[in-house]
Amino acid sequence: MAKRDYYEVLGVDRSAAPEEIKKAYRKIAIKYHPDKNPDNPQAEEMFKEAAEAYEVLSNAEKKQRYDQFGHQGVNGGGFGGGGMNMEDIFSQFGDIFGSGSPFESFFGGGGGRARGRKGSNLRIKLKLTLQEIANGVEKKIKVNRLVPADGVTFKTCNSCQGTGQVRKVVNTMLGQMVSSSTCPACNGSGKVVDHRPPGVDSSGLHQKEEVINIKIPGGVTEGMQLSMSGKGNAAPGGGAPGDLLILIDEIEDQDLKREGNNITYELYISFIDAALGSTVEVPTIDSRVKIKIEPGTQSGKILRLRNKGIKDINGYGQGDQLIHVNVWTPKKLTHDEKAQLESLRESPNFKPRPEKGEKGFFDKMKDFF
Incomplete structure (x- = not known):
């Protein structure tokens, strides 16, 4: 089934400002939120669809590629925002609802799910012949990425009690003001490393070479950047992994x-x-x-x-x-x-x-x- 246009999904014009896009996504996400629509697969799909659209249109670089190349520019052959799961959505976009939302606990505010920070992205340059660009190609590439190490154990962060957020109370002339921010001790994951084997960093991660299968759609251009969601570095404490960004480099053909x-x-x-x-x-x-x-x-x-x-x-x-x-x-x-x-x-x-x-x-x- 063909994907709907992202602007159509959010109900905004192509000239919509970032705040307008954010507002439209918030409205749809509240309407189809799993807490409000339990055991409703259709609502869940609408929720995911809106999150995928917002993930692209809220990012200036991805939005530019989408405006120029459509879905293939951001998720052709398995790239981009496609295939987002609930964990991705809650970890990446939870704070869009703000403090005091009826779904705050679900998105990681006040005593609920810890958001955690997202893992860092990896970037590679992929050289393609004119024939590969014209017809599309499937390649296996080796990347060194940070992954959770075996033998690492975690414990609940004492600073935030597992919430990933720390609250600060300030007395003012108008009364007490409460603010919250990401816990600096666990970087918002709600967990800290309890034990780690030798050679493992303080976040419980280590580098590992992996072979990744990528599908490049036909028609890509020199300098185009594709993204494989979740194929970047793992996040400390089990947050959402980063993305693998693939820069297309066209090999000059001798005749054509x-x-x-x-x-x-x-x-x-x-x-x-x-x-x-x-x-x-x-x-x-x-x-x-x-x-x-x-x-x-x-x-x-x-x-x-x-x-x-x-x-x-x-x-x-x-x-x-x-x-x-x-x-x-x-x-x-x-x-x-x-x-x-x-x-x-x-x-x-x-x-x-x-x-x-x-x-x-x-x-x-x-x-x-």
Whole structure:
């Protein structure tokens, strides 16, 4: 089932301000909150859907990618906010309801669930060939990430009594003012390390090399950043893990160049092939194909191979391959070759005479873009 547009999910315009997006999410989350809708799978899905939309639209970087590339830009092939569970939602967005909310205990305020901080993100650069970018690819990569170590035990934090929050009471002219903040002793997790083996850090984590399977959708672009939710470093005390951020690096192809979703190729043919016509073989993304050069082909002519380009990342069709024909002029000639060409110099058929209505190179390019 196709995902709904995130702006539609939250009921806001694309020009909505961050506060408007936050307000819309809060309203929907309260309406479909599990405490208010016990044993209601449909409400739970609506709750998760709204959280996923807010997770993207509340982040300036993810919102920009979503506005430009749609769902594929933030969660193509298993990336982004997709697959969020309740723990993710409560740990990341609990404080959006603020103090005094009827669901405060559920989201980690006052004596309820400890929110804990989120683990840090990991960033890698992934080099892809033009063929991999065009067709999409599945790769296995090795990453070193922080994970909970075996043999570590935890105990309840004495500073916050397991709530993850510490409260401070200040006497003012208007009476007592109560404020709360993340517990500095446990970083909001509500737990501290009781015992840890040698080589394990004070948070109970250690580095471990893992092989992660990632699916890159066809049509990604140089510099695009994809995100795998929950594949970053683990969080101290069992909070939500960070994300794995994948920066796309395109390997330059020796023959083919990318222009948007189109592929271009510079074809060089001899004067004789241009004059008499010929059949030549050219490379494409997936194979080599033969094309026909019509007699009298002029240098600068552009030939089009439809649907031989790159698939649009949002599913809006596929680009073409454009072949730029260049007539090659030899720099060195033998005495006999020169004599043969001299005999043709004065022939009317060898006098340049552009046909009526014939377009120049730049006008031809306008017809293609």
